[in-house]
Amino acid sequence: MLIPCPHCGPRDVSEFSYQGDATRTRPDPASTDVKAWHDYVYNRSNPAGRHSEYWQHAGGCRTHLLVTRDTLTHEIQAVAFARAALNEGAGKP
Amino acid sequence: MSARRTSTGGLIDRSRTVRFTFDGKTYTGCAGDTLASALLANGITLVGRSFKYHRPRGVYTAGVDEPNALVTVFKDGVREPNIPATQIELYEGLEAESQNRFPSLDYDISALNQLAGPLFGAGFYYKTFMGPVVGPIKGTRFWMVCEHFIRRAAGLGRAGYDKDPVRYERMNAFCDVLVLGAGPAGLMAAEAAAKGGRRVILAEQEPRAGGAANWSGETIDGKPAAGWAKTMAERLAAMDNVRLLTRTTVWGYYDGNNLAALERVGDHLAARPPGAPRHRHWSIRAEKVVLATGAFERPIVFPGNDRPGVMLAGAAERYANQFGVVPGEKVAVFTNNDSAYRAAAALKKAGGAVIAIIDVRPEISAAARGLAEEAGVVPLLGHAVVGTAGKRLTKIMVQRFDAATGRLSGDVRPVEADCLAVSGGWSPAIHLASQAGRNPAWDGRLNAFLPPEPTQEWTGAGAFTGAMTTAEALSTGRDAGLAAASKKASRAKLPEVAAPALEVNPAPVFEIKADGKAFVDLQNDVTADDVRLAHREGFVSVEHLKRYTTLGMATDQGKTSNVPGLAIMADARGLPIPDVGTTRFRPPFSPVSIGSLAAEKHQHFKPDRLTPIHDWHVERGARMMEVGLWHRPMIYGDPGETVEQAYIREAAAVRASVGIVDVSTLGKIAVKGPDAAEFLDRVYTNMFSTLAVGKARYGLMLREDGIAFDDGTTWRLGEHDFLMTTTTANAGNVMQHLEYFLDVVWPDLRVHLTSVTDQWAGAAVGGPNARKMLEACVTRSKVDNETLPFMGIVHGEIAGAPVMICRLSFSGELAYEVYCGAGHGTHVWEALMEAGEPFGITPYGMEALGTLRIEKGHVTGAEIDGRTTARDLYLDWMLSKKKPFIGSALMDREGLIDKNRIRLVGVVSLDGQPLGGGAHIVEKGSLEDLGESIGHITAFCYSPALSKYIGLALVKGGKARHGTRAFVSDALRKRFGPVEIVSHHFFDPEGSRMHG
């Protein structure tokens, strides 16, 4: 599998570290709603198909990427920096 | 020249004789031979024994699909089993041996298995060997005794235990177009893509390009096809943008058009050049792929179809045309299609006597008739082979056959033959195309599976697509090459092929049903009756068939047996073949050396990670140990000292005067930016924004789930500039954890993280004389109590090198961590040693470091083990109530504050014996009657400060047990003894020494 890193270009999957489901919302840090925290920490969206997930390009530019990928075919449909501010002006090398 | 070797023709070099041995006997062959062709040239047709029945077997194919002729090769001082003789290129001195026979290939006692044949039907072992229900061999005993013998009978070749001494390598490659197969289609595709300006890799599993052109006997552009292919290959190899890889099998088609290939760089050489790998594993990323992998011939299933001398017709043709070998003196041909007629003509031309052509069809094409005439026989149409005889084939039985009904009739006639060339039609080699998961499509005319719709960026060409003629191969090859290069189709004239106009579609005859064992999977000894038995017992889905009978699970992975097996099942079920389905092809396409996949890891599994002071430790005689990838001193043993004596001496020296330990491996992260302090407040359980510049603080991190994650000190070097330290083991995890939060959770924070673990060499000096010795060597800064109080930081110099010194203590002594640039590490370390000399400074290793920390009750990874909470470790004083932090929301869940949790305590051995890491704690019991575990020991040592064996433990109830008795139970190593549970702060609990 190749993941097209917005900074480094397409790179082998072995350079990346999977960081899981990107549809989780972290509760307000001060929140004491254990159910909400439990949902955030333990529950995952795990569809057979299109999945929104984080990957870190750990063996490259080290940024976290927001990747849309099909879990049935492994086809990657979209990639962007997780840190939205970095997406401005990003391109392939 | 042997009798079977033709005097001219073929692509071998008769002037270069090559000597080799088979089963210890020396033979000769020619350069260009395979072991299989050389054995055949020497008249050797019996080369192996089958898996289950130990039936004699001979060379069956001429390629990677060989099910029978597996041998063990001896090279480089090691043995390599299960190599098809058809894939071994002859080299001077080649040593090969037959397999799975005892005492010899000719007389194998296990062949007696055949007598009990009906007992050994598919799946027989599921129905028996359960043994008695009661008595001494109940349970699994009886089966295990039987299994012992079954295991010895099973298996093919024998593997060695000696380390493979050779080199394997990995190679990454990128190209625009990867062409698989350098037959006519692949050559055309590669040329078209290369002329289109693309970077092309052309991979061919055989030693020479050309594919079927090397043995088809056809003519292309007026030249023999083999010559045309050679010229094409040379032209391609000369182009800058083409890499031609021969002896290279592309075996895996992975996601993202990443393909894996095995290049056999040195197998064909008697000696490899220096530095050359034996195998090279290629990982190829291709924009586009052209699959021109050709087709495999398949057999017809009939009784006795496994006898040595029976082989595929295409293979016989190839032996004659490419290798100049006639595989028999009296050759018969059995076919359901025209292609075998070409083989018959070729065998005749090579000097063989073609005795008969038996064809199941009532009618054949004019071209086939012409070839039969060339072969000098009148084909027996509407006939079938119903049996064979001879240990090595001596004759075949022939009977009238109705292809429409499958019925046999009339007399059984014997025909004398020592070679039977069989063709049951051709199956496109769709393996790679199918690896991605889509099912192939059945073609009712070719009676074969065609490739599925592409799931990746590939196009097909040639026989792979079902285009079986050479002319079609050339045109589809060029088209595919142009398409892969995104070029328009060409109207230019294609090379002209002169070939007989054979009918490509076979008759749909897969099996001749007559009495006797008819083999579907030759290597696994799966018979047509086994398939029918599976059907009878309900194992009718193709996967059940495969698993129940082991059909297609042998080293050839069903290349010859897949379609016949399905056809027999389809017949039994009364369904069309595609309704029975096909098994999904899995990587690898053909077996791949494990060494090649390990590549450089074969000789060195993981890189060594060395501290800046590594060489000093080694020279000083330190015994090193692995900590993750790091090498760290365990002890600096004096001659004759045990590990225990050494660490006790080292630890005692620290408490008595001063010691020094290399702490360069601690994770170090530069945390910088306007929001750095805020960030640290969020990730640590305690406050860092209140830390003064020039001071350090001990910090604890939790995971989101409230479990303790890591600890360490963080130093505030500037208002917006922190140096975080982590445990050695967790450095990478902490870095990733922090980066995740900055990128994903708090992208608004302006903080940069940089790993500076390797930037700094660290030496911890501790002991009552630590300050005095620093005073002796540190310049440009004072180190007295005012300038450098506990947790203070100063910048100075030691022996001219800039250093940063923080006064903190892991040992519980007056201690300092001295950091300097890693390149100055040894220099500074030596200066510290010199300054410490008057105080008898002692370098100490991990064991003494552990001893000192156990005496102090400091926790490390053994206690922060991913399951413990801050409370479990009595670190709740570090949990700030003034702010939320990572983990604060979930750390108080009922399960995490349960009173029965195991919590940190100290234990003291009461019998003067060591405690043992990993031992458990019980309230009562004995080695004979183990009590219930209430916890376990995480670390132990002999404490020189307390003069007894002590340990840290996680025990149910924790503090509540202080002062109580219990037992240490290391039942695994037969140790049981009394302990007292005490506070984990064994030594100097007030900390007066480190504050002193």
Next chain:
Amino acid sequence: MVERISPLGEAFRPGTYGNLAEGPGVTLTEATPVTIAEAAAWPGSAVALSGAIETVTGLSLPAAPGAGVVGGGAVAFSIGPGRYLVAGAEGLSTKLQAAISLDMGTVTDLSHGRAALRIAGPRAEWVLSKLFALDFSPAAFPVGEGRATAHHDIFAQIQRTGGEQFDIYVFRSFARAFWQELCAAAEETGYEVR
């Protein structure tokens, strides 16, 4: 000034090795920039930061990811969004720190923390291809540009510093292991250590 000790230790042995039938295919050396620093910009400040790098080094960095420049005793290349590795003479880190304000980004000195190993010669691309899943062809990896990548556990930042020359920055603690791997990979083509 205290001399910095090479991390390669005894693994660095000048001479020629491997298959020398056609002469050494590559030359392996230790490049020894006095300063190695990482400069990182806040989002939106990358242009300002590369301006500051230019002020200090004279190197004009194009804005594209992976871009880099070689010249005038210094090199610089992009290693991540808004992040650059800058290497050169004594005092470079201090100068960068002075030129890059807290509003722009941060500078971290890595002079001791990274080792720069150099491979040069006609077979450099071939040898490096054994270790890294990068396309080293000049079209895909032009002179000056940089790539961050990894060889198993060894993180590496690579700059093409010449037509047939690459500088590889690895963590100092891994330098010796990587050097040994590099030498082993070069045995096939023959190599000279200088």
Next chain:
Amino acid sequence: MAEYSALSLLKNALTGNRNWKPAWRKPEPKPGYDVIIIGGGGHGLATAYYLAKEHGVANVAVLEKGWLGSGNIGRNTTIVRSNYLLPESVRFYDFSVKLWENLSHELNYNVMFSQRGILNLAHSPSQADDYIRRGNAMLHGGGDGVWLTRDEIARKVPGVDLSRSARFPVIGGLLQPRAGTARHDAVAWGYARAADRRGVDIVENCAVTGFLREGEKIVGVTTTRGEIRARKVAVAVAGSTSHLMAMAGIDRFPIESHVLQAFVTEAIKPYVDCVVTFGGGHLYMSQSDKGGLVFGGDLDGYNSYAQRGNLPLVEEVMGEMVAMFPAVARLRLLRSWGGVMDMSMDGSPIITKGPLPGMYLNCGWCYGGFKATPASGFSFAWTIAKDEPHVINAPFTLSRFERGAILDEKGQGPTPKLH
């Protein structure tokens, strides 16, 4: 249906093996059952068997979307063991080993459980401490375990790299003698045949497409072969749990689906007797009765429902293989395949009533499901029949995450790819 025995084998051989009957029937699904079990894998079939045998509940249908045993029961590396650390795990898996020991007799089907032992090699003092802690936990939990020195390892497993110059030198190993391997397909077929004989309907090629509900309560399923109603609906579909839960309206669940690859070499003569694991990585390896070395390693590391893996992981596993057994560099990889693992948030399974009324759930086996098959089926059947857990599965609840009663063998936290 006739008993399987040496005698029946002989009798049938004499009649040309023409009289064997199908191992299980191929019934049409009935409109309703007492219990529907979704998933015709090992756990689902074992559950059906124990429901019928232990609780007299035989009006049961097992619904399998493909061919029986097509999921992880037919894709795993066949290891049976109970060498666990946490007391809850030791109790559960040791119970399972005890069921294994009599399984062939019980099912009248040779599942080829061979107690050849499992050896975990330790490569550092801290790893040795971990394994010793585990071994002691096993002994204190009533199981078995033996500590082997290097010399003992050399005698037991020739070929293991025991040199001091190995990158991670072996310093000892934890052996569980009662552990071993079994023939994975035979387990599915044996349970299927035994359940079928007790009246359970095994319905292949029947994919569940939705749940029938009355209010909150689950009262049946819709399938590709029509509606089927039931008093109780049990789900045992490791690999597809999230997918089934989503059908029931639960979109977020503490499960991720990950691919685990498995590998086999060509058959060779007996080479390795016990199961061996490599502490310098995640490799585990044994030799099948047929002669192939069967082995696996880490997960590919990202969510996937494709039963195939990636290349870097293949390379990693082979690297570990030769680090442990340097001689196998010369052997050849014959076949690789992938299975989809139900990775839970703490690495332990979930066997519970719920999460919806009328529903029962068995999931989260990570890569440990095969060895658990008997105990899982036994305790799940108990839970379904009695509406309360058996003592062995009581800790394996779904609510444990919320309560913080985590069963984290590896201490990796809610990071499924690391369990």
